[in-house]
Amino acid sequence: MKMARMLVIGLVVVVGLYRGASAADPVSGLVLAAEPAGALSLAEAKAKLTTTPQPIVIAGRIGARGMDPFLAGKASFSLLEIPTDDHADKPGHVADDCPFCKKRNANSPMAAVQFLGADGKPLPVDARKAFGVQKGSDVVIRGTAVFDPKLGIPIIQMTADGIHVRKPAK
16 A cells, blocks of 8 residues: 555656656747738837737847847847848948947837746746847747837837747848
8 A cells, every 4th residue: 555655656746747847838839930921110110009009010120229139038138120221231230339320220219029928927038049039130029019109218118929030131
């Protein structure tokens, strides 16, 4: 009887460990193989959004005007407008050091993007590792967003439910 009880307890522990090891990855399903249709630029999104959350798809470049666009240990980052000309495509170009880019981006909108878990808090995984992105990556984000023109800086606040990473142009 004692041996049978210990065997059952052992099996319960093993099954519990096995289930824990195969628990769903918190970012599974967030990485989109295909780019969502209808992506807006940050300027277009800013013009469309209000303080009421709305579903939206935006395209942007991961960056933060001279700061780190990532929050360490969080599935969160900031986006800048993707330039519409080829100025920033030149080899060795660093937008943070370019006077033309700084001037152009000074008043352009930014987006703060976060991916939330079931608990409503940002997923506790580094976006760089979870999504395979880095500063300068062009991404398309699907989710809900708001824009409050009363904020001191023009920033779109987005809760994302999908990300597509664009392949760099060759």
